[in-house]
Amino acid sequence: FGTMKQVQAFGPQDLRVVDVPEPAAGAGEVIVEVRACGICGSDKWFWNVERHSEYVAGHEVAGLVTAVGPGVRSLQPGDRVAVNNVKGCGECPACLEGAFIRCPNTVEHMGFGFSERIAVPERNCLLLDPSLSYEQGALLFDNWGTPYSALARTSMGPGDWAAVTGCGPIGLAAIGLAVQRGARVAAVDPIAERRQYAGVSVVRADLISGKKCGTVGNSAG
The missing domain is CATH 3.90.180.10 (Medium-chain alcohol dehydrogenases, catalytic domain)
Structure with a gap:
């Protein structure tokens, strides 16, 4: 061969x-x-x-x-x-x-x-x-399939809120899929560059620094 x-x-x-x-x-x-x-x-x-x-x-x-x-x-x-x-x-x-x-x-x-x-x-x-x-x-499969599999287990629709922790590649895909469903998104990331990229790439996403998200951190471990 x-x-x-x-x-x-x-x-x-x-x-x-x-x-x-x-x-x-x-x-x-x-x-x-x-x-x-x-x-x-x-x-x-x-x-x-x-x-x-x-x-x-x-x-x-x-x-x-x-x-x-x-x-x-x-x-x-x-x-x-x-x-x-x-x-x-x-x-x-x-x-x-x-x-x-x-x-x-x-x-x-x-x-x-x-x-x-x-x-x-x-x-x-x-x-x-x-x-x-x-x-x-x-x-x-990996980048889009991972968040798609998670969203497929929900009834998320227009007007619902979705919280996405992390604006890396999978996080950006999750934001895009949620927005496509008509949901409003709160995206959290401590890295300013990632928050800026998410704001440019994805519409209707509220971007948060993540520095005061202790409740989410404690709940997620």
């Missing part, structure tokens, strides 16, 4: 591009050529790893399907997809609904995005709408 490029960590602040074997698509798997990969806050360990690790960071991925393995029916080469990095058993009720994170049997967080190509289960891929770029697609 030849080789491809991949980023690996060899020590503190020592990232290297190395040659590794190309992945092969097993049964029920597809090969995705990575076109965009986000850098999540949880990836910071990759920058400070103490020793060489073959675990590859990067779990916010979108790309192009280039090959399919035996048994794959819903995807074909040329499809543009976003990739869910959470892998479940694929057989339980939660997995059959696509909620791999709630799988009671096995939950594996796949790291792979800092590679040219990856092999992933067919069921972990979501076809991208033509209107979405790869960069937008890379944010669908």
Whole structure:
């Protein structure tokens, strides 16, 4: 299958591009050529790893399907997809609904995005709408999916208030989704730059410094 490029960590602040074997698509798997990969806050360990690790960071991925393995029916080469990095058993009720994170049997967080190509289960891929770029697609599962899952459990609607603590990437997505539902938002963040960015990017959000939000802090632990 030849080789491809991949980023690996060899020590503190020592990232290297190395040659590794190309992945092969097993049964029920597809090969995705990575076109965009986000850098999540949880990836910071990759920058400070103490020793060489073959675990590859990067779990916010979108790309192009280039090959399919035996048994794959819903995807074909040329499809543009976003990739869910959470892998479940694929057989339980939660997995059959696509909620791999709630799988009671096995939950594996796949790291792979800092590679040219990856092999992933067919069921972990979501076809991208033509209107979405790869960069937008890379944010669908982790960045937007996390707050969407939380809001989906509520009856929030026009006129309701939503409190969002933190105006980072996921917080901004939560604000946007709440505003889309017609809710009024109080966004809290101690970092002035983030509050300013939230004010520019999101309409109808009241921004608070968070310095006097002891009640929220105590309740959230």
